[in-house]
Amino acid sequence: MDASQMFKLTGKIAIVTGGKGLYGSPISEGLAEAGATVVVASRNGAECETYADKLRNRGLKAIGMSLDLGDDESINGFVKTVTERFGRIDILVNNAVTRDGYGDLPDMTRERLSHTLDINVNGTLLLTRAVSAQMQEQGEGSIINISSIQGVMAPHFPYYEEGQSSPVGYTFEKWGMIGFTKWLAAFYGKDNIRANCISPGGFDPELETQKPDFYRTYKEHTPLGKWPEKDDIKGPVVFLASEASRYVTGTNLVMDGGFTIW
Ligand SMILES: NC(=O)c1ccc[n+]([C@@H]2O[C@H](COP(=O)([O-])OP(=O)(O)OC[C@H]3O[C@@H](n4cnc5c(N)ncnc54)[C@H](OP(=O)(O)O)[C@@H]3O)[C@@H](O)[C@H]2O)c1
Incomplete structure (x- = not known):
């Protein structure tokens, strides 16, 4: 296969959870620019549709839909609707995150932990269960999980300003996302x-x-000497979604300007 064709996603159907958010919007945009039809999904379906409309105005293919990872009916209904409408699901990007209930360990209660874990862990796993069943029927698919540098390291607490922190649940979930990825790769x-x-x-x-x-300290710690730009996530996501990575599975691609190397 010609390498210039390998990154094309023409005809592919992609779901991006939280696909209108900070990292979600360039992920949705990048997949659409590569040729995929992108379903931008989160609780606020109207905002997702507004963002999808912006992409459509550029001649790209996208729609916005409502999806609540905290609700089984919403998850199963969403996957059913996407499958009925498009006939298949080629790419799933598990990007959505709730930060409700986050905090440091001394502030945690069972209730707060249950809320975030239910959405970020249970919801992500149950959506992946429904989508992977469809992918099994098709005999192909690419699942991309979004972790974080907090999934490969501990927070640099001394860097944080007064009142700023990095939540304990976030570290737990983001390390788990990498293990979950390896489990999926092994099983499917x-x-x-x-x-x-x-x-x-x-x-x-x-x-x-x-x-x-914090902004300055973080930048100085980063070997490339800068924070990421909005479009920097597009290359990794299109690579992992496309034929360009067809013999790559179970890996974790760290996109951090080198922040975690030392
Ligand atoms: N920003 C960073 O610094 C950073 C760094 C490393 C990794 N990440 C990772 O990148 C991903 C996106 O983060 P972000 O910073 O771009 O977040 P964000 O802008 O806050 O977006 C989060 C998205 O998740 C959706 N969401 C929240 N609860 C949901 C639910 N119950 N069901 C469905 N969707 C839900 C939200 O939409 P609704 O409110 O409409 O539901 C929102 O669009 C996360 O996995 C995060 O861990 C972010």
Whole structure:
């Protein structure tokens, strides 16, 4: 296969959970630019549709739909609707995250932990269960999980400003996302379903003004000497979604400007 064709996603159907958010929007955009039809999904279906409309105005293929990872009916109804409408699901990007209930361990209660874990862990696993059943029927598929640098390291607490932290549940979930990816790759390899993970570095354009000391320290710690730009996630996600990575499964691609190498 010609390498220039390998990155094309023409005719592919992709789901991006949280696909209108900070990292979700360039993920949705990148997949659509590569030729996929993208289903932008989260609880606020109207906002997803507004974002999808922006992509359609550029001649790209996208729709917005409502999906609540905290609700089984919503998950199963969503997968059924997508499958009926498009006939298949080629790419699933598990990107959505809730930060409700996050905090440091001393502040945790069973109730707070249950809330976030139910959405970020149970919801992600149950959506993946429903989508992978469809992918099994098709005999192919690519699942991309979004972890974080917090999935390969511990938080640099000394870098944080007063009142800033990195939640204990987030570290637990993001390390788990990489293990979950390997489990999926091992279990579904026989069905020609690949599963890979991307662990991006911190990304929040507002931090430069809101937490200037943290922003500067983080940048200085990064070998490439800068924070990621909005489009930096597109290459890794299109690579892992496409034929370009067809013999790659179970891996974790760290996209952090080198932040975690030292
Ligand atoms: N930003 C960073 O610094 C950073 C760094 C490394 C990794 N990441 C990872 O990148 C991914 C996206 O993070 P982000 O910073 O871009 O987050 P974000 O902008 O806050 O977006 C999160 C998305 O998740 C959706 N969501 C929340 N609860 C949901 C639920 N119950 N069901 C379905 N969707 C739900 C939200 O939409 P609704 O409110 O409409 O549901 C929102 O679109 C996450 O996996 C995160 O861990 C982020």
